[in-house]
Amino acid sequence: MTQGTPSDPGLFATMYSARALRRFKPDPIPEEVLFQVMDAAIRAPSGQNAQDWRFVLVRDPAHKARMQEWAQIPWQRYQARYADRPEEIDDLPRSQRLSLRSVEYLVHHLSDAPAIVLVLGLKGRHSTPGGSAFPAVQNLLLAARGLGLSGSIFNLPLSREDELREMLGIPENNHIYCALPIGYPTDRHGPLGRKPVKQVVYDGGFGKRWAFAEAQPDSGWQERWL
Numbered sequence: 001m002t003q004g005t006p007s008d009p010g011l012f013a014t015m016y017s018a019r020a021l022r023r024f025k026p027d028p029i030p031e032e033v034l035f036q037v038m039d040a041a042i043r044a045p046s047g048q049n050a051q052d053w054r055f056v057l058v059r060d061p062a063h064k065a066r067m068q069e070w071a072q073i074p075w076q077r078y079q080a081r082y083a084d085r086p087e088e089i090d091d092l093p094r095s096q097r098l099s100l101r102s103v104e105y106l107v108h109h110l111s112d113a114p115a116i117v118l119v120l121g122l123k124g125r126h127s128t129p130g131g132s133a134f135p136a137v138q139n140l141l142l143a144a145r146g147l148g149l150s151g152s153i154f155n156l157p158l159s160r161e162d163e164l165r166e167m168l169g170i171p172e173n174n175h176i177y178c179a180l181p182i183g184y185p186t187d188r189h190g191p192l193g194r195k196p197v198k199q200v201v202y203d204g205g206f207g208k209r210w211a212f213a214e215a216q217p218d219s220g221w222q223e224r225w226l
């Protein structure tokens with residue numbers, strides 16, 4: 001079914017397997033590969049085709065180290081929830097526990113990511129802020145997956161926005177939408193755990209069941225692509 005090649009898994013296999021992987025090998029990303037990822041990102045749609053997104057590649061080890069430091073601040077606040085009973089983390093459902101552990105890993109190893117892409121957009125122009133940035137983010141993540149890389153939105157370093165702006169010279173008229181560490185993953189891609197279509201897609205009005213979706217098994221569709 002899949003029409004991809006070993007080096008390009010094909011659109012559906014890519015969409016169905018692009019997990020938020022947060023552990024990276026130390027291997028650098030060749031310039032040409034990074035360029036291909038960014039060139040795919042900027043093929044995304046934007047309001048009025050304004051394309052007023054901007055991207056900053058953060059690769060300087062000192063800059064990445066500072067971003068890692070800033071990620072500790074919200075992480076410590078988050079962890080305080082479990083301060084009395086750290087074993088509560090072990091009681092979480094498996095997928096939540098693994099995801100939390102991978103976030104924790106990245107909090108302590110962000111500077112090992114070969115690149116962190118900061119996604120910016122001109123403020124005030126669009127009626128749906130973010131609507132003109134996140135299509136490019138998704139293109140970027142899918143392109144990364146297609147090329148054997150992986151990434152995830154990781155906004156914890158934005159906790160020190162003023163310092164981040166100063167460090168990278170980001171002007172006030174640009175909103176900082178997200179940070180995307182990318183690199184070659186140590187973990188495997190896919191499959192993705194998601195609520196089934198029937199739970200989130202309505203037919204003809206909010207809350208109205210879609211008969212076709214109701215009749216589908218909760219899993220199985222993705223096996224067509226993986």
Ligand SMILES: Cc1cc2nc3c(=O)[nH]c(=O)nc-3n(C[C@H](O)[C@H](O)[C@H](O)COP(=O)(O)O)c2cc1C
Nearest residue numbers: 018019020021099103106152153154155156192193
């Ligand atoms: C708007 C947005 C913000 C996110 N922020 C973070 C974040 O700050 N830290 C993080 O580790 N992951 C973040 N993520 C990644 C999600 O946690 C991840 O995509 C989701 O858990 C699904 O993971 P999976 O694709 O591996 O199943 C964010 C994703 C989105 C779309």
